Amino acid sequence: MLSVSVRKRLNGFYLDVRWRIEKEVAVLFGHSGSGKSLTLQLIAGLVKPDEGTVLCGGRTVFDSSSNINIPPQGRRFGYVFQDLALFPHMTVAENIAYGVKKNGNQQLKDQVRQMVDVFHLEGLEARYPSGISGGQRQRVAFARALIGRPDALLLDEPFSALDAPLRNEMGRFLTVIRRQFDIPVILVTHDPAEACLLADSMIVYSAGKVVRKGRPAEIVKHPAHPEMPPLGSEIFITPQS
Amino acid sequence: MDNSAIFPIVLSFQVALVVTVFILLAGIPAAYVLARKEFRGKELLDVLFTLPLVLPPTVTGYYLIVLLGRNGLLGRYIYGLTGWTMMFTWYAAAFASFVVSVPLMIRASRAAIESVDRNLINASYTLGHGEFKTAVKVILPLAKKGIIAGAVLSFARAIGEFGATLMFAGDIPGKTETMPLAIYGFLSSGDWAKAHGMVIVLTLLSGAIMYLANRLSKRAF
Numbered sequence: 001m002l003s004v005s006v007r008k009r010l011n012g013f014y015l016d017v018r019w020r021i022e023k024e025v026a027v028l029f030g031h032s033g034s035g036k037s038l039t040l041q042l043i044a045g046l047v048k049p050d051e052g053t054v055l056c057g058g059r060t061v062f063d064s065s066s067n068i069n070i071p072p073q074g075r076r077f078g079y080v081f082q083d084l085a086l087f088p089h090m091t092v093a094e095n096i097a098y099g100v101k102k103n104g105n106q107q108l109k110d111q112v113r114q115m116v117d118v119f120h121l122e123g124l125e126a127r128y129p130s131g132i133s134g135g136q137r138q139r140v141a142f143a144r145a146l147i148g149r150p151d152a153l154l155l156d157e158p159f160s161a162l163d164a165p166l167r168n169e170m171g172r173f174l175t176v177i178r179r180q181f182d183i184p185v186i187l188v189t190h191d192p193a194e195a196c197l198l199a200d201s202m203i204v205y206s207a208g209k210v211v212r213k214g215r216p217a218e219i220v221k222h223p224a225h226p227e228m229p230p231l232g233s234e235i236f237i238t239p240q241s
Numbered sequence: 242m243d244n245s246a247i248f249p250i251v252l253s254f255q256v257a258l259v260v261t262v263f264i265l266l267a268g269i270p271a272a273y274v275l276a277r278k279e280f281r282g283k284e285l286l287d288v289l290f291t292l293p294l295v296l297p298p299t300v301t302g303y304y305l306i307v308l309l310g311r312n313g314l315l316g317r318y319i320y321g322l323t324g325w326t327m328m329f330t331w332y333a334a335a336f337a338s339f340v341v342s343v344p345l346m347i348r349a350s351r352a353a354i355e356s357v358d359r360n361l362i363n364a365s366y367t368l369g370h371g372e373f374k375t376a377v378k379v380i381l382p383l384a385k386k387g388i389i390a391g392a393v394l395s396f397a398r399a400i401g402e403f404g405a406t407l408m409f410a411g412d413i414p415g416k417t418e419t420m421p422l423a424i425y426g427f428l429s430s431g432d433w434a435k436a437h438g439m440v441i442v443l444t445l446l447s448g449a450i451m452y453l454a455n456r457l458s459k460r461a462f
Contacts, residue, residue, distance in 0.1 A: 046363050072366040085364035089382045098378070101369040148369055 002152050002184040006042045006052035006062075015039065015208040025174060025185045027195040027216070030205030036188040037082070039205075040154045043186070044079050045072035056151045056184070078145030078153040082160060084137055086129040092116075092140050093125035099147040115143040118180065119173070135166045142173065152184045153177065159194060171197050196220055246435055248415055249423035250442060252331060256419060257400040260338045264346045264395045269388060271343075272350035273376065293405075294344040301341055302408025309336070309409075333410035334402075334417050341405050342398035346391040353387020354380060386458045393454035397447055 003020040015035040028036040041047040043054055045061065048069060054062040056077070061070045078099075086095050097112050116122060119139040129137055138158060145153060159167045171194075178185065189195055195202055196216045204212040204219065212219055275287055293301045309316040311326040320326050327333045357380050365375040381388070403421040410417040412426060420443050427436035 044363075044367050046366070071371075072363070073369050073371050075367070076369070077367060079364065079367040081360050081364060083360060085358070085360040087361060087364075087379060087383075098365070098370075099368045144368065 001055075001057055002043075002186070003053070003055040004039065004043060006039070006049040006054065008038065008042060008047065008049045010038065010047075013038075013208060015042075017205070017208070017210050019203050019210055019213060021184050021186070021201060021203075023178075023182055023184050024200035025178060025187060025198055026201045026203060027199035028186060028188045028203050028205060029192070029195045030190065032190055034205040035208040036190075036205050037156050040079070040156050040186065040188060043152075044077050044154055045070060045075050059151070076148070076151045078148070078150035080141045080145050080153070080155045080158040082157045084129075084141040084158065086137055086140055086144070088129055091126050091128055092121060092132065095129065095140055096121075096143045096147055099144040101148065111147055115147050118176065119143045135169065138166075138170060139173070142177070146177065146181060149181070150183065152186070153181070155185065155187045157188050157190070159189070160191070167194065168197070174198055192220070245414060246423070246439060249418050249420045249439065252334070252418065253400050253420040253443075256331065256335045256338050256402075257396050259335050260342060260399040261392055261396045263339055264343050264399075265392055268343055268346035268391065268395070269350055269381070272347045272354055272388075272391075273380075275347065276351045276354035277380075290347050291344050293341050294348075298337075298341055298402070298404025298406075299408055302337060302405035305333075305337055305340065305405065305409040309333075328409060329411045329413060329417060331410070331417055334406045334419055337405035337409045338399040338402040341402055342395040345394040345398055346388075349391030349394060350384065350388045353384035353391075356387075357383045389454065389458045393450065393458075397450060400447065400450075401443070 001020065001022055005018040006015065008015045013033075013035070015038055017035065017039060028039060030036055038047065042049045042052075042062075049062060049064065051064040052062070053060065053064070056075075060066075060068050061075045062068060087098065090098065093112055093116070096115050097108055100108055100111060102108075112125075116125060119142060121136065121139055121143065124132055124136060124140075129140065132140070141158065159170050174185065174187075187194075187198060199216045202212070202214060202216045202219050203210055271290065275283065275290075306313060306328065308314050309319070309327050311317065311320050311328060316326055316328070327336060361379055361383065362375060365379045370378070401421055402419070403425070406417070406419060407422060407425075412418055412422045414423075414426070418426065420439055424436050424439050424443070427433070427439065
């Protein structure tokens with residue numbers, strides 16, 4: 001369970017959102033500038049909310065009323081950045097291993113090998129991020145975010161740089177992640193096709209507020225809000241995998 | 242070359258190497274703090290660190306005498322306690338070179354640290370690592386190029402230091418006479434041949450160091 005209730009004023013923008021998700025893939029959907037990425041930063045502790053609470057699995061990581069503010073390194077959230085933020089000076093294996101706090105032993109090597117298997121990165125361990133493809137970089141970022149067994153996974157439009165076939169592949173990976181790790185996953189996107197394909201539930205943002213919550217099918221069928229695109233565009237034909 | 246020419250070459254290298262070590266030790270933490278921390282008086286501190294770069298070396302040397310000379314603000318206590326004064330020793334030459342060249346290190350390293358991608362730093366935090374490990378494993382390796390460039394510039398500046406060294410360490414042959422001082426000394430005594438030789442040595446060495454450093458920083462990330 002991940003429960004978020006935060007307010008933040010930043011450069012003339014006001015974010016005021018409250019939502020809660022279970023162990024599912026929830027999509028934060030909305031135009032750019034509606035506060036989706038900021039919400040992830042507030043959850044991860046990279047930006048401090050003005051007030052509110054962030055709870056994950058019964059653990060309070062932020063609570064302004066009782067002055068709890070665990071720093072990002074203590075929050076145990078996996079975070080995949082929009083530009084992936086792979087360390088350019090580390091190999092694939094080193095990037096993945098960096099996701100474990102204590103390292104340098106045999107157990108870590110086994111963990112890295114396991115993640116390499118899960119994300120089909122065999123043979124790339126000694127390469128640098130600049131020497132692998134976009135889809136491979138993506139998978140390294142996921143492996144790095146998940147190796148430490150986080151309490152939740154935060155995805156900030158990690159698929160936006162990929163073309164459609166690769167995106168479908170990532171959708172399948174998300175299914176694997178859910179099965180293997182069984183944690184709440186938040187996916188930020190402004191792509192309705194991606195939202196429909198990947199989400200169990202959908203939270204629609206507009207101008208720093210939550211305007212709708214629900215199953216993606218319902219929301220798409222009854223848009224009733226300008227944030228949703230008109231129906232009938234070919235992007236919705238993509239079958240559920 | 243006789244001893245009067247060998248000694249300045251050896252001393253200049255000794256000074257420049259020692260200074261570079263201390264510049265790395267002091268300059269990297271100073272640059273890190275200036276680049277990553279917000280505190281009151283930060284820009285004032287930056288001005289203080291940069292002043293030796295813009296002041297004439299004679300002025301910097303003057304301050305060093307006022308501060309660390311035998312009767313200086315700090316120097317008198319050091320002399321009172323130990324009977325020793327830094328002035329007119331090779332330590333003085335090294336310290337003067339340090340003060341004059343450390344701003345180059347701080348400025349180059351600060352710019353390099355500031356330009357490290359914010360997301361990479363945040364990624365390190367979200368992966369469970371605190372500030373120290375993030376600095377050592379992510380920020381400094383990614384700022385390596387700028388840090389190396391800063392160290393090289395400092396080394397070059399230190400090996401060519403003249404004004405502050407002359408003021409604070411004096412020009413004592415066989416004791417504090419570095420290459421630039423020796424060149425000046427040879428010239429004033431009309432010994433053109435020796436001055437000529439040493440100018441060539443200094444020019445070639447400085448050029449070689451810059452070339453090597455450029456190669457080195459191109460190979461680094």
